[in-house]
Amino acid sequence: MKGAIFTGFAEYAEQEFGLTAWLKALDNCELSSNGEYLATELYDDSEFNIIIDALSAIVDSDREHLLRGYGEHFFPVLMSLGISLVKDIDNLFDFMRAVDNVIHIEVQKSDPLAYTPTLLYDQPQNNLLVVRYMSHRKMCHFAEGLILGAATHFNQKASISQSKCMCKGDDHCLIRVEV
Amino acid sequence: MSDPSRSLNIAVEEKVALLEKALIRERNAKKKLEAKLDQKAQVTLAENKEFFDSYEKATSRQVQLQFLASLTQELLLDKSIDESFQQFSENVARLLDNCSVVVMRINHDSNHAIWSLREIGEHWQSLTWQKEYEAPIKPMLATNESIWHRFEYKDSDKRPSYSNLFVNDTVLYLLVKVSEKERRLILFDISHFCYSDDFKQTLDIAAQQFTSAIKRRMTKIELAYNYRDLRNTVDELKSTQQQLAHSEKMSSLGQLAAGVAHEINNPIGYISSNLHVLQDYLNIYENTFAQLPEKLVIQLENNRELSFAREDINELLNACITGVERVTEIVASLKTFSRKEQDEFSDVVINDVIDSALKIVWNKLKYDHEIIRNLSDNLPIIQGNYGQLQQVFVNLFVNAAQAMNESGELRIDSAVVSNYIEVNVHDTGCGMDASVMRHLFEPFYTTKNESEGTGLGLSVSYAIVEKHDAMISVNSQPEQGCTFTLKFPIANL
Numbered sequence: 001m002k003g004a005i006f007t008g009f010a011e012y013a014e015q016e017f018g019l020t021a022w023l024k025a026l027d028n029c030e031l032s033s034n035g036e037y038l039a040t041e042l043y044d045d046s047e048f049n050i051i052i053d054a055l056s057a058i059v060d061s062d063r064e065h066l067l068r069g070y071g072e073h074f075f076p077v078l079m080s081l082g083i084s085l086v087k088d089i090d091n092l093f094d095f096m097r098a099v100d101n102v103i104h105i106e107v108q109k110s111d112p113l114a115y116t117p118t119l120l121y122d123q124p125q126n127n128l129l130v131v132r133y134m135s136h137r138k139m140c141h142f143a144e145g146l147i148l149g150a151a152t153h154f155n156q157k158a159s160i161s162q163s164k165c166m167c168k169g170d171d172h173c174l175i176r177v178e179v
Numbered sequence: 180m181s182d183p184s185r186s187l188n189i190a191v192e193e194k195v196a197l198l199e200k201a202l203i204r205e206r207n208a209k210k211k212l213e214a215k216l217d218q219k220a221q222v223t224l225a226e227n228k229e230f231f232d233s234y235e236k237a238t239s240r241q242v243q244l245q246f247l248a249s250l251t252q253e254l255l256l257d258k259s260i261d262e263s264f265q266q267f268s269e270n271v272a273r274l275l276d277n278c279s280v281v282v283m284r285i286n287h288d289s290n291h292a293i294w295s296l297r298e299i300g301e302h303w304q305s306l307t308w309q310k311e312y313e314a315p316i317k318p319m320l321a322t323n324e325s326i327w328h329r330f331e332y333k334d335s336d337k338r339p340s341y342s343n344l345f346v347n348d349t350v351l352y353l354l355v356k357v358s359e360k361e362r363r364l365i366l367f368d369i370s371h372f373c374y375s376d377d378f379k380q381t382l383d384i385a386a387q388q389f390t391s392a393i394k395r396r397m398t399k400i401e402l403a404y405n406y407r408d409l410r411n412t413v414d415e416l417k418s419t420q421q422q423l424a425h426s427e428k429m430s431s432l433g434q435l436a437a438g439v440a441h442e443i444n445n446p447i448g449y450i451s452s453n454l455h456v457l458q459d460y461l462n463i464y465e466n467t468f469a470q471l472p473e474k475l476v477i478q479l480e481n482n483r484e485l486s487f488a489r490e491d492i493n494e495l496l497n498a499c500i501t502g503v504e505r506v507t508e509i510v511a512s513l514k515t516f517s518r519k520e521q522d523e524f525s526d527v528v529i530n531d532v533i534d535s536a537l538k539i540v541w542n543k544l545k546y547d548h549e550i551i552r553n554l555s556d557n558l559p560i561i562q563g564n565y566g567q568l569q570q571v572f573v574n575l576f577v578n579a580a581q582a583m584n585e586s587g588e589l590r591i592d593s594a595v596v597s598n599y600i601e602v603n604v605h606d607t608g609c610g611m612d613a614s615v616m617r618h619l620f621e622p623f624y625t626t627k628n629e630s631e632g633t634g635l636g637l638s639v640s641y642a643i644v645e646k647h648d649a650m651i652s653v654n655s656q657p658e659q660g661c662t663f664t665l666k667f668p669i670a671n672l
Contacts, residue, residue, distance in 0.1 A: 007213075019199075038209070040216040109220035120373040124329055124349075132373030164370065174371050 001045045001137065002106060006037035009051070012073040017059045025055040040109070045137050064141045064167075071145015075153060078102065078146070092158060092179060093129050095150045097121055119143075133173040138166045140173040147177055243381040246274065250385055254392040260357060263396065265294065265303050267389045268365050271382065273299055275351070275367055281344050283312070283364040284357075285320065295344060306344075319364055324354045325390040327382060329372055344368070355390050358397055436622055440510045447510060451503045458496055509635065527563040529600055529667065530554045533591055536572035543580045544589060551590040558593060558600050561667050563647050571640040575604045575663050578636065582608025582661060599666040607660040616653055 013022040026035040029050045033043055056063050079086065086102055089095045100119040117135030124130065133140050144160050151158035159178050164170040189197075253266050264282050272280045277299045284292040291308045322328050330350045345368040352366045374382075468476070468489075480486050533554065544550060579589050587607040594601055611619075611626070618624040620641040625634030644651045648668055655661035 003213075038216070039213040040220060105224070109217065109224045120375055122372040122374070124331055124372070130371055130373055132371055174373070 001043055001048055002039070003037045003041040003043055004039040004106065005048065006043060006051070007039045008074050008077055009048070009070055010037070011077075012070045013055055015073070016069065017055070021058055022055070025051060025058050028054045028058070048137075067139060067141035068145040068148065071142040071147070072149040072152070073145070074142075075146050075149025079153065090154060092147070092151050092154050092156045092177070093123070095154070096129060096131060096147060096177065099146065127179050129177045131173075131175040131177065133175060134166075134171075140165060140167065140175065143173075144175060147175070151179070239375070239377050243377060246270070246381060247384060247388065250388060254388065260393065260396065261294075263389075263393065264355075264363060264365065265296070267385075268367075269296060269299060271365075271385065272296065272367060274378075274382070275369055278370075279346070279368045281364075281366045281368070283316065283366070285316070285362050285364065287360040316364060319352055319354060320362065322354055324356050324362075325386055326353070327379075327386060328352055328354075353386050353389075355393055357393060443506065443510050447503060447506050451500070451507065454496065454500050454503060458500070461492060461496065524562045524564055526560045527565050527568060528560055529558055529568075529602060530593055532563075532565060532568045533572055533593065533602070536569050536576060537591075539569075539573050540576040540580060543577065547586045548580065548583055549586075549588045551588060553590060553592045555592075555594040558595060559669050561600065561647075561669075563667075564643075567643040568647070571643050571665075572604070574636040574640045579604065579606035579608060579661070582606050582610070584609075587660075595669070596666075598669050600669060602665045602667075603662055604665075605660060605662040610655045610657045610659045610661050612657050616655060619653060620651075 010022060010026075013025065029035065029047075031047050031050060033047060035051075037043060052063055052066055055061075056066055059066075061069075086095060086098050089098060103116055103119075115136075117133060117137065117139070120132040120134075122130045122132075131143070133143055140162065144162075147158060147160060156179050161176050162173055163176060164172060164174040166173050250267070250270055253270065254263065258266065268280045268282055272278050279298065280296050282294045291312075293306045293308050293312070294303045295306055296303050319328070319330065328351070330352065332348045345366075347368050347370040349369050349372065350366050351369050351372060352364055355363050355365065357363055372379075468479075471479070533552075537550065537552070576589065579587075583589070583606055588605075590603075590605045592601075592603045592605070615626060620637050621634075622638040623634040624638070641651060644665060650664075650666045652664050653661065654664070
């Protein structure tokens with residue numbers, strides 16, 4: 001997993017729950033990287049799960065809630081990167097369609113052959129976009145948070161639901177976003 | 180880590196604040212460093228991006244091309260319409276996460292049908308068409324053909340009546356026009372249609388390819404039907420043309436024969452009559468001669484020329500009478516051949532006619548030939564002229580005997596075949612070639628010596644058979660024997 005996700009999560013945790021909570025969570029984990037992350041590097045996926053579980057225990061908030069919150073927090077960060085693919089986008093659905101490419105590029109920068117999640121889309125109606133998310137990292141709730149963050153950014157009201165979820169044993173997640 | 184600031188008596192809060200500031204500075208420095216690294220990575224990626232994009236695109240294209248190629252290959256195979264639909268549906272279902280699929284055949288005459296494939300690898304099931312299916316598929320039938328459409332149940336509680344066929348809330352369907360009277364719906368039971376644009380494009384191409392293939396197949400079938408119809412029409416025309424030509428020929432020959440018969444009939448009439456009168460006169464002369472005085476008779480008998488004339492005159496006259504009788508017979512035959520009007524018909528048992536004809540020719544056949552009589556019992560009675568039919572069979576049997584010079588087998592079969600009584604007269608004689616068969620029923624056509632036949636036998640038989648609304652045909656090859664087939668319609672009974 002890209003180091004930027006770790007560093008971004010550190011910022012989110014610090015901002016949301018305070019520096020000490022974050023440091024304590026980090027301190028409770030046994031990590032091969034020792035919690036020393038560079039945004040440009042790639043780290044083992046399991047470290048993120050260990051950290052989020054540790055934080056979840058400390059702040060008494062579930063994993064889904066934390067990931068969703070982190071996604072919402074991360075959206076402005078993503079936009080601030082000034083990535084050409086998303087900087088001119090002005091609505092939620094276009095952003096969602098573009099984000100797959102953004103993730104690809106960001107991961108490929110560190111390792112062109114690194115694993116990336118798969119995001120596929122279907123728009124059966126004008127106000128409905130269905131996203132199929134497939135990743136062994138099962139970060140669908142982070143994706144939900146990103147979508148919520150984007151909706152806020154583009155001043156759109158969005159309701160999100162998942163008819164299938166990898167966290168519940170399905171082989172992919174189906175995230176339905178209605179604006 | 181040692182902290183020398185302890186000796187400066189700095190308060191803990193101030194220390195924390197300073198450390199926080201230091202942390203922020205470190206973090207900013209790290210961010211700057213990461214940004215630099217990111218920039219470098221960006222440059223490296225940009226250099227290789229084209230390669231990676233091309234690689235990714237090529238991989239994706241390869242999968243699509245493989246699918247389309249295999250689909251094309253499948254479509255090129257000579258499968259039935261049902262099989263083509265099932266194969267295509269199965270291939271697409273495999274791509275759509277092995278979903279279940281239903282194919283509906285909708286006909287104008289309401290002869291609808293439905294097949295279902297619950298799981299890939301299983302067999303297709305033919306289901307019973309339910310009237311309730313018609314309402315929910317109505318809007319589907321109004322959509323554009325050859326394009327994928329999606330239908331989603333808005334409210335899961337109010338699922339359409341055909342929903343027992345499906346598990347998921349979304350149906351992906353394709354409407355294909357098979358003919359003016361038939362359309363088919365292929366319905367895929369899918370949980371989503373979240374696929375890449377390339378994938379969807381591939382499905383679009385596949386749908387177009389498939390509908391084109393079905394169109395081609397239907398055109399081919401239609402062409403084959405048209406070709407068959409045309410062939411049948413051509414065959415029928417040829418046969419009718421041959422029949423017409425034959426009828427025309429026989430009719431012309433009939434008219435000719437009638438004309439000749441009429442023209443010959445009158446002179447032959449008075450020749451025959453005069454010959455008989457002449458014979459009477461000759462008798463009177465002989466009687467008168469016998470009454471002459473003996474001396475005069477001896478004197479006259481001494482005249483050699485007169486004596487020879489007296490001896491020869493009777494012979495000559497008898498020969499003339501026999502000759503005229505023969506001509507009269509031929510004229511009578513010509514009349515039979517040309518006569519169109521119906522003769523007197525009565526109930527006739529064909530087997531009896533055959534037996535009586537056999538009796539007539541028995542002397543010709545009994546020593547050298549084997550006769551196999553294979554007559555079916557209980558043949559229906561037909562309306563016919565016993566004498567004329569007997570003439571036909573006598574003629575055929577005599578011909579057979581003549582075709583089998585030394586020995587051979589004459590087989591006569593009679594049976595009911597379809598709506599006919601079929602009689603086959605088969606001999607193991609010398610047979611004949613096609614050119615002989617072409618002229619076989621023409622009057623005066625004969626392969627025999629002049630002294631043996633007039634060439635009227637088969638032409639008269641043909642005329643008799645035709646009068647009975649029956650058919651006569653021949654099948655033969657040189658040295659392979661010959662079979663005459665007569666078909667008497669039962670419908671005429």
